[in-house]
Amino acid sequence: xxxxxxxxxxxxxxxxxxxxxxxxxxxxxxxxxxxxxxxxxxxxxxxxxxxxxxxxxxxxxxxxxxxxxxxxxxxxxxxxxxxxxxxxxxxxxxxxxxxxxxxxxxxxxxxxxxxxxxxxxxxxxxxxxxxxxxxxxxxxxxxxxxxxxxxxxxxxxxxxxxxxxxxxxxxxxxxxxxxxxxxxxxxxxxxxxxxxxxxxxxxxxxxxxxxxxxxxxxxxxxxxxxxxxxxxxxxxxxxxxxxxxxxxxxxxxxxxxxxxxxxxxxxxxxxxxxxxxxxxxxxxxxxxxxxxxxxxxxxxxxxxxxxxxxxxxxxxxxxxxxxxxxxxxxxxxxxxxxxxxxxxxxxxxxxxxxxxxxxxxxxxxxxxxxxxxxxxxxxxxxxxxxxxxxxxxxxxxxxxxxxxxxxxxxxxxxxxxxxxxxxxxxxxxxxxxxxxx
Numbered sequence: 001x002x003x004x005x006x007x008x009x010x011x012x013x014x015x016x017x018x019x020x021x022x023x024x025x026x027x028x029x030x031x032x033x034x035x036x037x038x039x040x041x042x043x044x045x046x047x048x049x050x051x052x053x054x055x056x057x058x059x060x061x062x063x064x065x066x067x068x069x070x071x072x073x074x075x076x077x078x079x080x081x082x083x084x085x086x087x088x089x090x091x092x093x094x095x096x097x098x099x100x101x102x103x104x105x106x107x108x109x110x111x112x113x114x115x116x117x118x119x120x121x122x123x124x125x126x127x128x129x130x131x132x133x134x135x136x137x138x139x140x141x142x143x144x145x146x147x148x149x150x151x152x153x154x155x156x157x158x159x160x161x162x163x164x165x166x167x168x169x170x171x172x173x174x175x176x177x178x179x180x181x182x183x184x185x186x187x188x189x190x191x192x193x194x195x196x197x198x199x200x201x202x203x204x205x206x207x208x209x210x211x212x213x214x215x216x217x218x219x220x221x222x223x224x225x226x227x228x229x230x231x232x233x234x235x236x237x238x239x240x241x242x243x244x245x246x247x248x249x250x251x252x253x254x255x256x257x258x259x260x261x262x263x264x265x266x267x268x269x270x271x272x273x274x275x276x277x278x279x280x281x282x283x284x285x286x287x288x289x290x291x292x293x294x295x296x297x298x299x300x301x302x303x304x305x306x307x308x309x310x311x312x313x314x315x316x317x318x319x320x321x322x323x324x325x326x327x328x329x330x331x332x333x334x335x336x337x338x339x340x341x342x343x344x345x346x347x348x349x350x351x352x353x354x355x356x357x358x359x360x361x362x363x364x365x366x367x368x369x370x371x372x373x374x375x376x377x378x379x380x381x382x383x384x385x386x387x388x389x390x391x392x393x394x395x396x397x398x399x400x401x402x403x404x405x406x407x408x409x410x411x412x413x414x415x416x417x418x419x420x421x422x423x424x425x426x427x428x429x430x431x432x433x434x435x436x437x
Contacts, residue, residue: 001175005138009113033092036108039119044083044105047125052424054082055126057109057140060091061313062339063132064098066155066211069413071102080424083124085109090312097313112137121147127427130420133157133186141179150181150423154416155210157186158193159336160357166197173197182419186210186412187361205419208412209362211341216316228321231307232293232300236265237389240322240348242315243273243338245329249281251378252326253288253306255385264389268306271318273328273338275310282308319346323395324388327352332377337363344371345406349398351375351384365409371402 036042047053054074058064064086074080081104086092095106110116117139129144129151131137136153144151158166166173177183177199185191186209195201219227228234239259241252249270256268268290272281278294285292290305295314300307309318319325325343329336330353337356340363344350350372356363366372375381388395 001171002138002142005175006114009139033108037111037116039110039116039123041120041123042105042107044124048081050079052080052127052427053104053125054080054128054130054420055085055124056082056130056132057085057087057135058091058095058132059086059109059135060088061094062211063155064091064094065313065316066214067132068098069213069215070154070210070416071099073413073417074420075102077421083107083126094313112139114139117143128152128420128424130154134159134162136176136180138175141176145179150427151179152182152184152420152423153180154184154207154420155186155412156183156194157190157358158197160360161336163193163197170198182423184416184419189361205415207415207419208409209341210412210416211339212345212406212409213411213413214342214345216320216342216345219317219320224321227317230299231269231295231309231318231321232302232304233267233269233307233321234265234303236267237323238321239266239268239385239389240319240325241268241270241272241328242319242325242343243328244270244326245273245334246277246280248326248328248331248334249284251331251381253284253290254378255326255382256290256306258382259386259389262386262390264386266389267304269309269318269322270306271309271315275312278308278310281310316342316346319343319348322348324348324385325350326381326385327356330355331375331381340366340372344402347399347403347406349388349395350402351381351388353377353381366402366405369401369405371398371405373398 058067071082074082084095084099084103084106085108086095087109092108110120121143126149129149131153133155134157141151183194183199183204184207185194185204188206191204191206194204239256241248252268259266285306292306292308293300293304295309295311319342325348327338327340327343327350329338332355335355336358337352339359340350340352344366350366352363352372352374354374354376367374373384375384
């Protein structure tokens with residue numbers, strides 16, 4: 001099956017290259033260190049006797065933010081060093097900015113084709129591989145297997161779409177899962193799905209979601225006030241569109257319009273999932289009749305109706321300003337959803353659409369606990385926004401429910417570390433790597 005994957009990979013890469021290159025150009029930042037994607041690794045220090053090397057792959061910004069407490073804990077171990085890779089340019093910038101003191105080096109994950117993967121493996125020479133969430137690369141896992149290097153998948157999950165595909169294509173599931181040493185699902189339903197696809201229950205432990213263990217530094221009063229001024233936000237209520245996708249900005253503008261028509265003093269803060277959509281969003285706002293400002297343009301000259309935070313890595317700070325949060329990629333036709341974890345951890349009342357496939361269990365638990373509500377479409381979004389912005393006591397009750405849910409679901413990092421330590425103990429004292437071509 002692996003040879004079939006290898007044979008298909010190159011023609012598939014050629015077919016996908018135009019779209020991939022177009023996206024790289026649109027999002028920017030991909031040119032730098034592009035050769036790392038071809039397996040050319042940054043110069044790493046020589047291996048140290050007694051120090052074990054971990055290769056940790058986190059695909060993008062969300063995963064990068066989530067692994068902070070894990071990196072801090074591994075740094076405290078004293079006998080572990082982490083080479084951190086990512087896939088996106090935004091994830092790369094975030095890792096370089098925040099984790100320089102916690103990692104050996106940061107690089108881009110190589111394209112999962114034999115020549116590139118093998119080259120990277122020879123240079124990195126890890127004792128343990130950690131993959132986050134949905135990262136399961138057949139060639140990468142194969143390279144680990146032939147070197148006897150354990151592979152631990154942490155915070156593992158399966159979206160509804162991925163589960164449906166793998167259930168139809170069982171050989172693909174075997175290709176993705178064979179060679180994984182330990183699989184740590186982030187929820188019971190995810191574990192059940194992995195079991196149904198044939199992953200051995202004895203090599204699986206549900207540890208919970210490490211994103212719930214992230215500590216978010218609260219803003220001081222002066223910081224909050226300054227941030228609001230910088231964004232052009234007034235002193236009234238604030239509706240936040242968190243990680244919005246196409247069509248959802250229009251729905252939120254409609255909600256703002258209805259709330260303003262009811263006499264509420266409210267502003268809208270949009271944080272699009274992809275900052276490169278700024279031109280598209282700007283065109284929509286020009287026809288809305290509302291004043292607006294883009295954060296990338298600098299400090300707002302004065303108060304505006306709509307502020308657009310077209311930046312990266314600020315969502316946690318910005319969420320602290322909100323009175324009500326709508327979580328994006330969840331209104332039809334979108335089906336996968338963005339994470340509601342940060343909003344819940346910050347004790348915010350939450351709204352999202354029915355399409356929360358990537359976070360279905362978290363979404364269900366938040367709704368069941370009273371911390372979140374589901375809105376079927378743009379009309380229901382406007383109605384719920386108006387009702388909640390008019391009812392401070394209901395918002396407070398939802399915030400309290402979010403706090404309770406968050407506190408009850410922490411501890412995943414500690415459980416994950418137990419498994420990582422166990423696997424590291426099996427590979428010996430470090431610097432025992434055997435070079436394999």
